[in-house]
Amino acid sequence: MNLFSEIRALVIAQIEAMVAEGALPSGLDLSNVxxxxxxxxxxxxxxxxxxxxxxxxxGQQPRPLAEALAARLAADGRIAEAGVAGPGFLNLRLKPGVWQGLVGAVLAAGTDYGRSTLGAGKRVNVEFVSANPTGPMHVAHARGAVVGDALAALLAFAGWDVTREYYINDGGAQVDVLARSAYERYREAHGLEPEIREGLYPGDYLIPVGEALKAKYGPSLLDKGEEVWLAEVRDFATDLMMAVIREDLAALGVRMDVYSSEKALYGTGKIEAAINALRDKGLIYEGVLEPPKGKTPDDWEPREQTLFRSTAFGDDVDRPVKKSDGSWTYFAPDIAYHYDKVTRGFDELINIFGADHSGYVKRLKAVVSALSENRVTLDIKLIQLVKLLKGGEIVKMSKRAGTFVTLRDLIDEVGADVVRFVMLTRKNDMALDFDFDKVLEQSKDNPVFYVQYANARINSVLRKAREAGIAMDDATLAAADMGLLSHPAEIAMIQKIAEWPRLVEIAAKGNEAHRVAFYLYELASELHGLWNRGNDEPSLRFIQDEKATTQAKIALARAVGVVIASGLAILGVTPVEEMR
Incomplete structure (x- = not known):
């Protein structure tokens, strides 16, 4: 039940009636109403x-048109008042029974209240995390993982067919560095001094990898050249690191549907097929690029390269896909990977990237437009950095990781639910301060606590009512006399609940899962406000002397709880039933 959609349908119906009567011309575009x-x-x-x-x-003046429309809307049984303000804004008041009736509808629908068909079953691929398999996940990965997973859940709730995907960056030079670093830990496992020279990964997390290499290969790789062991150690270490990453994601409550490998694109003809698909469209050519901005003729060597004509699709410059020596650029496998996603039949693609990948946005959008002939859209969400604070000081780096704070460190400290909620308290393109003191304090300033406390309060009043022998199942509550919810504060509470379906669609249209966290905080604030007013106005307390009144008021509280549970499910957070 979406009251805003219902009233919009009423407005559209009255406009169409005015068209039929000749009061308005035909052919009007109503999409922006x-x-x-x-x-x-x-x-x-x-x-x-x-x-x-x-x-x-x-061809009319807005105010007279608004007045004519207002007169028609006022005749509807749901409208208490329709008034025109300013040059032609039309304000509506609904009859109390419309709001009161929503409570029972929410309880009847349960956590499906707010679920939408907006996506119409369109297939969307959400690629997120996609960290290099060179170590455990760190805090920046955590934010991308939460944003991607919550967005996927939001889109599924709003009617999309969602695939969560992780792209394993296992085809570049970084996995060779991983292999060399793991080999030093393999030597260490045999009692030799590891040579962790500059450029290698120093973290202690590779010690178990070295021990696992020893268990598998014994001393057979010792004192052998890279040509003997590099490929095997690379694959072995990559597999172990991916197992660690999968464990970290599971600890955060993230499950991927698909893991795709960059390495699998090389030597299989997939890169060539993607480039040829662009070539067939006349979008690949041999040419020389202009010097990058800031370069002088002395330090710029013009050379012919194989280029993708990405400027035809809004990019700033055409992009090289093959170097002058005949090897592929880093962009070539990205083209092949997105070609694979396009050919898998997705209608929409969403990539969650770190802010350091901002330079990839235009070129990837261009290549997806080219490969799909503008059928498939690509939205790229950039994730800004997370700064960890404790006691007002920046948290020191993890010794085990060597250079960063791990996701597992964070989860062990505050729990997965807190991590997930806090990561969504800012829009993805804004920097986020993760203050350990704040996220654990019990105050209004801590949004995690504030929302969970609202849910706990609702459960506490349900428990008290049950102890008093009052039936509290949803079917009984849905049948309560909601006309007893007549106080303006109670109507305001219902109005906030009514915003949920609209919020879901707005957030889904913009791919903005953080809006759900913001809304839950507002909803919790409304509930706490109503609860606190009961201290001064006994008539607003949820448990009253009269059973029918108690059931109606608790039905309202329970409806709030339904929406909180639904919203937290999208965020991947477990509702707390009792604060300890």
């Missing part, structure tokens, strides 16, 4: 821009 909460609640319950967006194409 919106019904939303007014900026100032004093103006009404809902507002529509219908007259403002239709007046010009209809």
């Amino acid at each position: 919106a019904v939303e909460p007014p900026r100032d609640p004093a103006h009404g319950d809902m507002a529509t821009n219908a007259a403002m967006v239709l007046a010009k194409p209809a």
